[in-house]
Amino acid sequence: MAYHIYGIGNALVDKEFEVDDAFFEKAGIEKGLMTLIDEDKLHQLLGTLTAEYGLKKRASGGSAANTIIAATYFGAKTYYSCNVASDEPGEFYMNDIQTAGVDTNLGFERDEGTTGRCLVMVTPDAERTMNTFLGITADLNDSHINEEAIAQSQYVYIEGYLVTGDDSRAAACKVRDLARKHGVKVAFTCSDPAMVQYFRDGVLEVMGEKVDLLFCNQQEAMLLTETDTLETAIEALKAKADTFAITTGADGALAWDGQALHQIAPNPVKAIDTNGAGDMFAGAFLYGLTHGYDYATSGRLASAASSRVVSQFGPRLETNQHLDLKALLEG
Numbered sequence: 345m346a347y348h349i350y351g352i353g354n355a356l357v358d359k360e361f362e363v364d365d366a367f368f369e370k371a372g373i374e375k376g377l378m379t380l381i382d383e384d385k386l387h388q389l390l391g392t393l394t395a396e397y398g399l400k401k402r403a404s405g406g407s408a409a410n411t412i413i414a415a416t417y418f419g420a421k422t423y424y425s426c427n428v429a430s431d432e433p434g435e436f437y438m439n440d441i442q443t444a445g446v447d448t449n450l451g452f453e454r455d456e457g458t459t460g461r462c463l464v465m466v467t468p469d470a471e472r473t474m475n476t477f478l479g480i481t482a483d484l485n486d487s488h489i490n491e492e493a494i495a496q497s498q499y500v501y502i503e504g505y506l507v508t509g510d511d512s513r514a515a516a517c518k519v520r521d522l523a524r525k526h527g528v529k530v531a532f533t534c535s536d537p538a539m540v541q542y543f544r545d546g547v548l549e550v551m552g553e554k555v556d557l558l559f560c561n562q563q564e565a566m567l568l569t570e571t572d573t574l575e576t577a578i579e580a581l582k583a584k585a586d587t588f589a590i591t592t593g594a595d596g597a598l599a600w601d602g603q604a605l606h607q608i609a610p611n612p613v614k615a616i617d618t619n620g621a622g623d624m625f626a627g628a629f630l631y632g633l634t635h636g637y638d639y640a641t642s643g644r645l646a647s648a649a650s651s652r653v654v655s656q657f658g659p660r661l662e663t664n665q666h667l668d669l670k671a672l673l674e675g
């Protein structure tokens with residue numbers, strides 16, 4: 345096979361800022377969630393954040409992109425389908441993701457428009473809050489999908505943020521269907537509690553009858569299954585996914601391999617920035633599974649990797665930081 349993982353998701357240039365809680369009250373922003381905004385709001389908010397706090401970091405992002413790049417840095421062969429415009433942020437995004445070693449549909453002929461941007465605001469308690477202008481990524485559609493690459497992959501990985509738009513949701517369903525056609529496993533991530541809370545029907549549509557692997561956190565698991573305890577959510581999830589991994593914050597994670605439930609121990613650290621923790625968990629976990637490791641071992645790597653990423657600023661690790669983490673697979 346040419347690829348271990350084929351991903352599809354929103355292509356967003358992430359701009360990260362360190363803010364205080366008072367900023368959210370002043371700006372009328374709901375803390376801890378991803379909120380979609382229009383272009384005027386983007387420019388107004390970006391101007392305020394830059395003037396008052398200063399830009400901390402810029403990177404090619406999006407939930408699935410962070411996961412795909414993480415898996416690539418661990419050593420997986422990957423492909424990513426997305427949509428950026430022929431503007432400077434689009435050029436930056438294309439170069440950044442290709443430099444990371446990810447194959448992609450992006451080329452020098454891209455449509456005119458505005459590349460999506462995500463303003464990531466991190467508070468002293470390490471929680472991330474995102475305001476996102478989708479821009480041209482809202483037009484992600486069938487033309488951005490590479491069926492040949494899907495057919496040559498072990499897994500497709502679909503991000504939950506795609507459910508917010510008709511075109512992107514249809515593209516996600518198309519990737520799922522093509523994976524089924526070619527006998528490729530389907531992995532889906534809820535991405536954010538807001539996706540399940542406000543777009544649950546779309547999430548269920550993309551998941552279809554059942555996915556092979558589901559990634560979610562504890563809150564998303566309960567929202568998705570409409571249950572009020574983690575225990576009942578776990579049982580209900582078995583009807584929606586053959587296998588799944590549920591992150592449980594400071595308690596670590598749980599991984600259901602279809603036969604047994606594995607408790608994944610946490611790696612206590614001082615959290616600085618939780619942005620990208622779930623994405624890193626999924627990338628490390630998928631790397632483990634696609635390289636012959638079981639769910640418990642893959643979970644151990646994923647837990648360690650996500651702990652490492654929250655202990656520094658930004659949604660990803662540097663390339664060399666993945667090497668010592670890989671040693672955990674042999675532990």
